[in-house]
Amino acid sequence: MSKAKEGKPTINDVARLAGVSKKTVSRVINRSALLNASTREKVEAVIAELGYVPNPQARALALRRNFLIGLIHDNPNAQMVLGVQEGILSAIRDTEFALVVRPVNRRSPDMLDDVRTFLEQQRLFGVMLLPPISENDALAQLCEELGVTYVRMGSVRLDDDEHMVASNDREAVAKAVAYLVGQGHQRIGFVAGPEGFRSAAERDLGYRDALERARIRLDSAIMAQGNYTFESGIAAGEKLLAASPRPSAIFASNDEMAAGVLHAARSIGMSVPEDLSIIGFDDTAIAAHIWPPLTTVRWPIQAMAKAAAIKLIDPAEARDQPSHFLSDLIERASVAPA
């Protein structure tokens, strides 16, 4: 408050004012046990008075590790990315960690180089990988090679528990389809996601599992593939609804495509859910804001992200963190009994 010439107070200032050495101040900051109580109090008083906060860059340099965790993603689902960011933040709030984000372009040929530069340049403590990029094994290997710890989030277990937090999309979809069966539906269409997405493959398997368990035969006439977009959902819907006999229910591998199916149904005069039941996946904002609100499957994203972040930053608690999560079926109004 006196001659503090612009600059923030440093550990030296604290030491001088408290009449102790830097080292002692450092001990106070790091809560070292071998410290006389009165010394500690004296130092703490000075710290409070000066409003001293240790310089993170200096700390990082001396400790040879920093306190930044990265989030690398190419996920088009804004809702999900933000959910992850909030989940991570809830884990690192009240710690000295901070979250650095890095959207990348999956299709870019130099995606890997881009990530490499990023990791080398920033020397992050660790990174989280979101799908679909988290399915890229080369990326995980790159982290390994660069000595950056990582945790992947995904729709299926792709790595050991230490490096993975996974939902079980296959099971979740099977449950959703079984739910349709439970509502009396026997002719259930399916809109698959694009190739190359692990989630798409898993959801496909879940659909097949459910039909098999219900002893319903697969019929390729009521199966179509989309690419997770609204438009592809429309196209898929048109194909499926042209089949004869028509499906009485359709499971779409994500909400956007489900919205597209809904649109296709409506444009040929069918009403939902009276004439057609629809289930989506992801519980994005769209799901709740179309009419009728979409029944869908939801990853517990925040919880997953939080668990992932804890795995990254706190080895002690890491083993208590679950690596597998169950998705919930969110029942809204797009499903009716057959």
Place this chain on the structure above:
Amino acid sequence: MSKAKEGKPTINDVARLAGVSKKTVSRVINRSALLNASTREKVEAVIAELGYVPNPQARALALRRNFLIGLIHDNPNAQMVLGVQEGILSAIRDTEFALVVRPVNRRSPDMLDDVRTFLEQQRLFGVMLLPPISENDALAQLCEELGVTYVRMGSVRLDDDEHMVASNDREAVAKAVAYLVGQGHQRIGFVAGPEGFRSAAERDLGYRDALERARIRLDSAIMAQGNYTFESGIAAGEKLLAASPRPSAIFASNDEMAAGVLHAARSIGMSVPEDLSIIGFDDTAIAAHIWPPLTTVRWPIQAMAKAAAIKLIDPAEARDQPSHFLSDLIERASVAPA
């Protein structure tokens, strides 16, 4: 590749192998002009061979500034937040800057303390503030006090150009409403946003401007207030459509409420846009994925965020960056002539 015992190569390793001093290597890294070409080449060769990348923490310490820019927000619109993140990233890609995000809770009483702790602890180079929290002057003052440069994004100019990148919501709404007038609508309803949001106030003003210019009298029977949610849009829609005479068009202050109005209209048997034209604001994912696709107003978010980031990190280019942006009217299918 030989005895590199785990650790990454440092400037000392490079200096030793190149047979020059640290300082010279430093000069090469920083592209200092006063350097003999042959020396530079020699050093660059060693750098390439070793795969040397300067340690950002050490740099930050020595330079007394770091290369982290923060994004502080409490914005519920995921689409927008992600757009901003991408905009910022496009500005800092190929620089050594990184983006640190910090979602906060607007309603929390210790929001300011939370931000203060964050800023003091991380010693960021600068921060960007997103609405609605960017409207909080105390926050801007806090940044000032802590010596953190900041740039605010918002729907109206709240600060000098150096610290502000603004759209002009008032003008944008006026244009949108004028567009409805141009389509022959004379009875145009309005759904306002919640109090306390500057954007809501501006959009309200824009509506009034447009009516005044068109010499249409305000009628509180076809004005309602919502809180930017889908549900509040339904309620507002019900109120407005119960008025007599009914409005032939409705402007809603955001897309979610517009979707709500659409739903309200449909549930009383009106079809859109035949019986009712609707315009929203924000161009969120919902706008494109409901039926009919919503005509709406869009902030050029990425461009704004990019300009804001450049203002933050590059004083030289900062003055070339615009501080004001015009929003675009995105014409889809929810508007028809009266």
Place this chain on the structure above:
DNA sequence: AGCGCGATGGTAACCGGTGTCAATCCTGCC
């Protein structure tokens, strides 16, 4: 009284860069 020992706290080096300033090397020019 002298001694050993655990509890505290200090000193100096170091983490990996950058700034300052002086030393050295050229070069042209008288």
Place this chain on the structure above:
DNA sequence: GGCAGGATTGACACCGGTTACCATCGCGCT
């Protein structure tokens, strides 16, 4: 050939922390 002066380069301190290791202190003990 000698010298001024700009172009290069290096030595060294320093940024603000931490660690390794040493010094001191107070105490109980013989």
